[in-house]
Amino acid sequence: MTTTRFAPSPTGYIHVGNLRTALMNYMIARKAGGSFILRIDDTDPERSKQEYVDAIQHDLEWLGLTWDRMERQSERLDRYAEAADKLRAIGRFYEAFETPTELDLKRKKQLNMGKPPVYDRAALSLSADEQAALRAERGNGVWRFKLDHERIEWSDGILGDISIDAASVSDPVLIRGDGQVLYTIASVVDDTEMGVTHVVRGSDHVTNTATQIQIIKALGGTCPEFAHHSLLTGPQGEALSKRLGTLALRDLREAGVQPMALLSLLARLGSSDPIELRTDMAELIDGFDLGRFGSAPTKLDSQDLYPLTARYLQTLPHTAVKADLDAAGVPEDKQQDFWAVAKENITTLKDLEGWWALCRDGAEPLIAEEDADFIAEAMALLPEGPYDSETWGKWTAEVKEKTGRKGKGLFMPLRKAVTGMERGPDMSALLALMQVVRARG
Ligand code: GLU
Numbered sequence: 001m002t003t004t005r006f007a008p009s010p011t012g013y014i015h016v017g018n019l020r021t022a023l024m025n026y027m028i029a030r031k032a033g034g035s036f037i038l039r040i041d042d043t044d045p046e047r048s049k050q051e052y053v054d055a056i057q058h059d060l061e062w063l064g065l066t067w068d069r070m071e072r073q074s075e076r077l078d079r080y081a082e083a084a085d086k087l088r089a090i091g092r093f094y095e096a097f098e099t100p101t102e103l104d105l106k107r108k109k110q111l112n113m114g115k116p117p118v119y120d121r122a123a124l125s126l127s128a129d130e131q132a133a134l135r136a137e138r139g140n141g142v143w144r145f146k147l148d149h150e151r152i153e154w155s156d157g158i159l160g161d162i163s164i165d166a167a168s169v170s171d172p173v174l175i176r177g178d179g180q181v182l183y184t185i186a187s188v189v190d191d192t193e194m195g196v197t198h199v200v201r202g203s204d205h206v207t208n209t210a211t212q213i214q215i216i217k218a219l220g221g222t223c224p225e226f227a228h229h230s231l232l233t234g235p236q237g238e239a240l241s242k243r244l245g246t247l248a249l250r251d252l253r254e255a256g257v258q259p260m261a262l263l264s265l266l267a268r269l270g271s272s273d274p275i276e277l278r279t280d281m282a283e284l285i286d287g288f289d290l291g292r293f294g295s296a297p298t299k300l301d302s303q304d305l306y307p308l309t310a311r312y313l314q315t316l317p318h319t320a321v322k323a324d325l326d327a328a329g330v331p332e333d334k335q336q337d338f339w340a341v342a343k344e345n346i347t348t349l350k351d352l353e354g355w356w357a358l359c360r361d362g363a364e365p366l367i368a369e370e371d372a373d374f375i376a377e378a379m380a381l382l383p384e385g386p387y388d389s390e391t392w393g394k395w396t397a398e399v400k401e402k403t404g405r406k407g408k409g410l411f412m413p414l415r416k417a418v419t420g421m422e423r424g425p426d427m428s429a430l431l432a433l434m435q436v437v438r439a440r441g
Contacts, residue, residue, distance in 0.1 A: 002034030004198050006060075006067075007187065009041040010052035013248040014059055016300060017202070017232050017240065020266050024200040024229060026065045027267065027288040030281075037194060038067035042074045043181045059249040063259045064281055071194065073186045080181040083189045083219055084174065087145060092218050093174070095141040096123030097134040119144070119170035143175040145185075145215055152210040157200065157227025157290050164210040172211045188212050192221035200290070203228040227290055230270055235301040247302055256348025261308035270298035277311045310347045321349060328352040329360070338433055341425045362436035363420030371413040374403060378414060379440045386435070392428040 004025035008014055014022075029036035038060065042048035053072075060067070073080075087093035096119075098106070107117035123141070126134070135141065149167040156162050174185040191199060191212075199209075209226050216223050232240045240247070252262060260279055267284045268275045271292040278284045318325065318339035325335045330352070342355045367375050378399045383391070396414065400406055415427055417439040424430065431437075 001195070002029055002032035002197050003037065003195050004029040004034065004200070005037035005039045005191070005194065005196055006065075007039040007041050007190075007201075008056055009044070009047070009183070010049055010056060011044065011047040012052060013055050013250055015249065016247045016252075016262075016266060016302070019059075019063070019249060019262070020229065020232065020269070021201055022060065022065055023263065023267055024227075024288075024290065025198070027285050028198050028200065028290065029068075030285050031288060034197070035068045036066075037196070038070045039190060039194075040070070040072045040074075041183055041186065042072055043077075043080075043183065043186050045074070045180070048074070055250060059253075062249070062253060063263060069194075071190065073181075073190065076186070076190065077181060079189050079193065080186050083185060084143065084181075086219060087174075087215075090218065092146045093143050094124055094146060094171075095131065095135075096144050096173075097126075097131075097138050097141040098123070099138070116168055117170075118168060121146075121171065138177075140177045140179070142173045142177050144171040145174050145211065145218075147171050147211060147214055152213050154209070154213060154223070154226055157198070157225055158230075158293050159203070159206075159228055159295050162206065162210075164207070166210065166214065169207055169211060172208075174215075184208060184212060185215060188215045188219065188221070191224055192216060192219065196224050198225045198227070200227045200229060202231055203295070204231060229293060230295055230298045232269075232300045233297045235299055235303075237297065237299060240300065247300075252302070252305065256309065256350040257305045258309045258312045258348075260312045261305050264308055264312075265300075265304060269300060270294060270296075275304075277308050279312065279315050306347050313346060313349065314343050316343070321352075324349045324352055328356045330356050334359075334433065337429070341429045341433060345425050358419065359430075359433040360435055362434060362438035363418070365418070365439035366416040366420045366422075367439070368413065368416075371417075374405065375413060375417045375439060377403060379417070379437075382437060382440050384440075385437075387431050387433075389428050389432045392431040395431075 006022040006025050008018055026036050028034070038057070040053055040056070042053070084093065103119070106120060110117045123144070124146070147166040147169060151163050152166050153161070153163045172184050174182055176182065190196070206228050209228070213223055234240050261277070263281065263284055264278045265275055267288060271289075272294070273287065273292055313321070318336045321339065322335065325339065330338050338356065338359065342352055345355065346352060365375070381398050381402065382395055396410060399414070400410055411427070412422070415424070416422060418427070418431065418434070418437050
């Protein structure tokens with residue numbers, strides 16, 4: 001069965017970049033009628049926080065990305081220990097004692113000599129006595145996986161054929177000196193034991209994939225299909241990482257971005273398919289094809305989320321936004337008419353409050369000096385409310401007759417006096433909703 005996973009580390013809030021990964025894995029599973037696992041990569045007890053686990057779940061639920069199973073790596077440490085024993089038993093795991101400073105020095109020397117900064121495997125030639133002495137002096141070492149120095153190849157779902165020379169990669173540390181199991185091995189054990197068939201993640205993981213392929217094989221597992229999507233950049237191609245804080249899903253939700261706007265953008269961004277608003281997930285899944293994504297960095301302009309949000313809101317009936325209309329204070333009997341006007345003029349639901357305030361309290365009139373007399377005359381002709389959809393038509397006809405003004409010269413000053421704005425909704429519909437016209441005095 002097609003099985004995918006989204007594997008965030010709960011060390012922060014998830015952002016648009018994470019969402020892209022989650023969404024691709026989700027859509028692959030759903031399209032194939034398979035299974036989608038939410039795996040919490042929380043082997044780092046210091047940086048992992050329950051608060052972030054809760055927030056990740058909340059964000060995914062908000063977007064409707066449902067998971068079939070949730071796993072936590074912190075509950076599977078015995079499995080990783082078993083895998084580590086196995087690697088030791090087959091001679092692919094060794095303890096190394098270099099301090100970070102020593103490693104840094106080695107790297108600098110290599111770079112100075114124009115060599116790639118690959119770990120030199122000095123620890124492999126330590127005798128048992130030397131090991132014991134170092135352990136006594138420095139505590140437990142780190143455990144490194146001994147790569148086979150051959151080419152590691154796979155056919156990547158996005159990048160195509162990949163071939164990496166294992167000799168150009170350092171033997172990865174899988175267990176730290178303090179015993180903490182690192183993601184590289186935990187992920188391999190989980191992907192194998194959980195029957196993960198497809199792994200899509202960012203292209204920053206390409207080298208990890210190369211080493212993980214060897215670890216999977218060393219443990220006797222079957223490799224999933226790998227695909228690495230490009231990384232997102234800002235609109236000018238600048239690294240997004242610095243700004244990801246502002247593109248956390250929770251902040252976008254707070255800013256009023258609608259889930260379908262976010263999903264529509266991120267499910268297609270970086271692919272050869274056009275970005276169009278989709279109003280339900282099934283449509284997005286239907287048209288999803290990993291093979292249409294390119295390897296070039298993908299530009300994301302978060303401002304694009306707002307027109308998509310506005311267009312999505314226009315598709316909704318008033319009943320779908322009842323809670324928001326209630327929250328904005330719109331009385332029930334006015335909700336349908338108000339929504340019909342408001343939805344064409346809002347960007348996010350947060351704008352409802354302002355539009356309702358205009359209807360309820362009226363607006364500060366905007367009256368040009370040369371229109372003052374005209375407006376005074378017109379306002380004297382405006383009946384006291386309540387208004388209905390005929391009021392504007394009848395009133396402006398009367399004003400036209402009495403003042404001789406017509407066209408823009410008639411309508412624009414009236415609109416500005418009534419709404420305080422130069423542009424806005426159809427005035428017949430808006431005036432029908434207005435309880436007060438302040439310019440009337
Ligand atoms: N926790 C890892 C990350 O967020 C998961 C990478 C993977 O998908 O294997 O980068």
